[in-house]
Amino acid sequence: MPFGDTSPRVALTDLDELWFQVSGTLCNLECTHCFISCSPKNDAFGYLSLETVERRLEESRSLGVKEYYFTGGEPFLNREMVPILEKTLEYGPATVLTNGTVLKPEWLERLRAAEEASTYCLEFRVSIDGPTPEINDPIRGERTFERAMKGVALLVEYGFLPIITMTRTWDERDDGEILGDFRNVLAEHGYTRARLKVLPRLKIGAEAQRTCGYEPYERVTPEMMEDYDSSQLICSHSRIVTDRGVHVCPILIDSPDSLMGATLEESLTPYPLRHGACYTCYLYGAICTNPSAGARE
Amino acid sequence: MTLAFFGGVYNNYLALEAAILDARRRGAERMFCLGDLGAFGPHPDRVFPLLIDNGVECIQGNYDNSIGKDLNDCQCGYTDPRDNYFAQISYEYTYESTSEPNRRWMRDLPGELRFEIDGVRFLLCHGSPRKTNEFLWESTTSTQFLEKLAREYDADVILGTHTGIHWVRQWRAESGELNDGSAGGQGVFVNVGVLGRPENDGRTNVWYTLLRLGGGSEFGSRNGEVGVSRVEVEFVPLEYDHNRLAREMAEVGLPEEFIETIQTGWWTTCLEILPGKERRKGRF
Numbered sequence: 001m002p003f004g005d006t007s008p009r010v011a012l013t014d015l016d017e018l019w020f021q022v023s024g025t026l027c028n029l030e031c032t033h034c035f036i037s038c039s040p041k042n043d044a045f046g047y048l049s050l051e052t053v054e055r056r057l058e059e060s061r062s063l064g065v066k067e068y069y070f071t072g073g074e075p076f077l078n079r080e081m082v083p084i085l086e087k088t089l090e091y092g093p094a095t096v097l098t099n100g101t102v103l104k105p106e107w108l109e110r111l112r113a114a115e116e117a118s119t120y121c122l123e124f125r126v127s128i129d130g131p132t133p134e135i136n137d138p139i140r141g142e143r144t145f146e147r148a149m150k151g152v153a154l155l156v157e158y159g160f161l162p163i164i165t166m167t168r169t170w171d172e173r174d175d176g177e178i179l180g181d182f183r184n185v186l187a188e189h190g191y192t193r194a195r196l197k198v199l200p201r202l203k204i205g206a207e208a209q210r211t212c213g214y215e216p217y218e219r220v221t222p223e224m225m226e227d228y229d230s231s232q233l234i235c236s237h238s239r240i241v242t243d244r245g246v247h248v249c250p251i252l253i254d255s256p257d258s259l260m261g262a263t264l265e266e267s268l269t270p271y272p273l274r275h276g277a278c279y280t281c282y283l284y285g286a287i288c289t290n291p292s293a294g295a296r297e
Numbered sequence: 298m299t300l301a302f303f304g305g306v307y308n309n310y311l312a313l314e315a316a317i318l319d320a321r322r323r324g325a326e327r328m329f330c331l332g333d334l335g336a337f338g339p340h341p342d343r344v345f346p347l348l349i350d351n352g353v354e355c356i357q358g359n360y361d362n363s364i365g366k367d368l369n370d371c372q373c374g375y376t377d378p379r380d381n382y383f384a385q386i387s388y389e390y391t392y393e394s395t396s397e398p399n400r401r402w403m404r405d406l407p408g409e410l411r412f413e414i415d416g417v418r419f420l421l422c423h424g425s426p427r428k429t430n431e432f433l434w435e436s437t438t439s440t441q442f443l444e445k446l447a448r449e450y451d452a453d454v455i456l457g458t459h460t461g462i463h464w465v466r467q468w469r470a471e472s473g474e475l476n477d478g479s480a481g482g483q484g485v486f487v488n489v490g491v492l493g494r495p496e497n498d499g500r501t502n503v504w505y506t507l508l509r510l511g512g513g514s515e516f517g518s519r520n521g522e523v524g525v526s527r528v529e530v531e532f533v534p535l536e537y538d539h540n541r542l543a544r545e546m547a548e549v550g551l552p553e554e555f556i557e558t559i560q561t562g563w564w565t566t567c568l569e570i571l572p573g574k575e576r577r578k579g580r581f
Contacts, residue, residue, distance in 0.1 A: 014427075016442070064445025067437060092439030093572070119466075121436035121574040161573045176378070193581055195569060292572040294374035294432045 007272035008225045010235050015264065016066045017289060018056065019240035019250045022048045022084065023072030029099055031140045032210045033129075033167055035202040035277070036254050038073045045073075045253065046243045050080040050087065056241050057091045059264045069288070071097040071240075071250055082107050089118035095290055097165070100126040100151025101144060108158040123290060124155055124162040125197070129169060131181035139169060149189050156191050163195045163290065197291060200284045202251055202277050214276025224282065232285030233278070235271045239264060250288055251277045298414060301325035302421075302506040304458030305358065307493020308338030308391060309503070310347060315537040316492055316505045317351050323507060323533070329410070331458040332358025332423040334403065335391035336371065336384075337493050337555055339545040345399045357406035358423040358459065359430040364392055365404025374430040377569035384567065386552055394549075411452070414510055417528065420452035424459040433457060433488060435464035436574035444468055447484040454528060456487045456506075461567075462497070462575060463490030463504050465530050487530055495562040497571075497579040501539045502562075507531040 024045030027038035036045075057068070068088050075081050075096050088094040115122040126148060130136040133145035140148075155162045164186065170178060179196055186194040201207055203214050230236050234249045241247075245259050246267035252258040252275060260267035273282070281287060286295065301320035306313050320328055330353050335341045348355055357365070359372040371388040375381050395403075408429060410421040425431035426446050443466055447455060469483040490496065490504030511527040543559045554565040563580040564571075571579070 014445075061441045064439075064442045066439050066442040092441070093437040115574070119435065120439070121434075121572045123573050159577065161576055163573075193568075193576075195573075195576075290437075290572070291376045291569050292432060292434060292437050294430065294570060295376050 005272060005274060006222060007274035008220055008222050009270040009272045010230050010233055011270045012239070012268050013231065013236050015060070015063045015239060015268070016237040017069055018060050018065045018067075018264070019069045019071060019238060019288075020048055020053055020056070020084075021045055021072065021240055021242040021250070021253060022053070022070045022075045022081065023078045024048075024243060025073050026077055027073040027099070028077060028102060029074070029141050029144060031129075031206065033139055033169065033201060033207040035205040035207055035251060037205040047078045047080075048084075048241065048243055050084050052241070052243070053084050054087055056246075056264060057088060061091070063264060065092065067093045067095065067290075067293075069095045069097070069250075074099050074102060076102045076107070082110055085111055085122060086114040089114050089120050089122060093120040093123070095123040095125060097125045097127065098151070099140070099144070100124075100128070100148040100155070100162075103151045103154055105154065105158070108154060108160070112158045112160070122160070124160050125165045125290075126152055126155070126162045127165050127167075128152075129166050131178060131185045135169070139167075149185075152186065152191055153189050161193065161195055162191075163197050165197045165199060167199045167201055169201065195291070199287055200280050202280055204251075204275075204277050205254065214279065218276050218279045220273040220278050220282045228282075233273070233281055234286070234288050235273075235281075238288065239267045249281075251281070298510045299324045299326055300508045300510075301328040302456055302487070302489040302508065303328065303330045303353070304463075304489045304491035304505070305333035305336070305360075305461065305493045306330065306344050307333060307336040307491065308341045308344060309493045309537075309542060310338075310340060310343035311539075311542050312492040312503050312535060312537040313344060313347050316535055317347060317353070319533065319535060320505065320507065325507065328353045329421055329456075330355045331421055331456065331489060332356050332406070332429075333360040333458065333491070333493070334358070335360050335364055335395060336387045337551075338542060338559075339549045339551060341391050341395040342399055345402065354410065355406050356410050356421055356423060357403065357408050357429075360388075360391070361403035361406055362429065363388070364395055364400055365406070367400075372430050373567075374432065375567065375570055380567050380569050383552065383554065387555070390549070390551065417510065418451060418453045420450055420455045422455065422457050424457055426450040426452070426455060430459065432460050432570060433486070434460055434462070434572050434575055435466070435488070437572045438466075438486075440466060440468050443486045444484065446486075452484070454485045454487070454508075456489055456508075458489050458491055460488060461491045461494065462488065463506065463532050464488045465532075485528055485530065490532060492535070494558055494564075497564040497575075498562055499580065500534075500562040501560065502534045502536050505533050505535060507533055
């Protein structure tokens, strides 16, 4: 920690969720709000192999990990994604965060069979940033609304109930209307019991260019931690595996200080909340986990 | 020995009455309720005499904690605005319809209950041993997580409720030895279900749990071979007068959505908290 750094340090209470940056920063899309600037050419972080994932899954057993999450980039660019998810379902519940534009029927057929054979749930979270192409496409790219909707329809066809995840690029007071519009448009695409999750914007990576970054005052201070339940913070119950090692949380992998060690065991030390994104996590809480985990308060 | 475990009652005093009779008939020597006495149904005060007069040993759920401490909401842990909207209707009705002595009684309930029978260490909680309103769903709870809870909370059998859907998991560590060097490495987690509303399967019955322990059980033994097979878990589907409950819910002005669940067996609210696998089994 730099001399004079007074950032509050958060202990890892339980490693409940283990994340995998399974396609690194590689993505077929180049969203203008991406907090780690993923793109087809950004190979700052690379793919994780099935072998690497399996090693960490095995290590996670003795730590009592409750759920596994997979993100990128676009996870399904990783050619081993289907076997990775099949393997994970032997260890626990799996959630994959996808943009829904590259899914193939043969993959979903295998994954549905794997979920049926498992005790555990396989959740898909599909990122769509608005209920219309007019809202979504300027952020995620031309025709991405239409392509993602096809992905949703395919998931529904294979019996999944994807969680549609949207980053709030509108006024928070408009949430009700936007969610209502989303339910209607999803129903028109055959998804009649849509599950929806709204995420706050994280003003780092590409998003810092699109709008603005964090102001210096947007930091968590020691005073703010008084009477605050730190279980709201991802770093108190999660870690993420990348091709460089184990980092503190899925949001901060671009920050060099987020790398905690080479193994899960080495990553269990406390982490100082010195980033602007920590402030967003502090304000909104539990932003990365699924609704079924319940509210942390 | 036979033990009976009731999950959330949610004001469903008719189901509670039927469960007590049924459990006695099946030989239950002790009866337990794992909390959330209020919510959803009518006439909260009718639940308490049944529990007290029949010696049902109770722990405090998040609902009971909220009502006992005069909080503004039920601490159910929902994340969706519609789920929270209906939860609030139910909470306000229950709070206003629960007498002061019964509120105080709930406030003083213990958060957990522990006992040991034939060397088997039982831990009764509401959601999980570490958090009253933690949702432990079958499809989103890994076995190694349950093993960790059992290890950290010194229990062989953990029983909880809170989610509204029953399930059981037994485990036996491959090594038979835990990290801290103690023997064991095996155990059982049981979600005992709830009496308050049906399980989102299109059937109107509710569920409770019977647990039988064989005589001379070696379960939980500190030495040598141990086996969970001596602990037998039975989930009991329970019929009760759900039509009367629905009628009384309508009479006190509870939402049509709640009444529909009682009459059809399908959940119409609190759906967003379900994992995909559990949600898929329902209609909505």
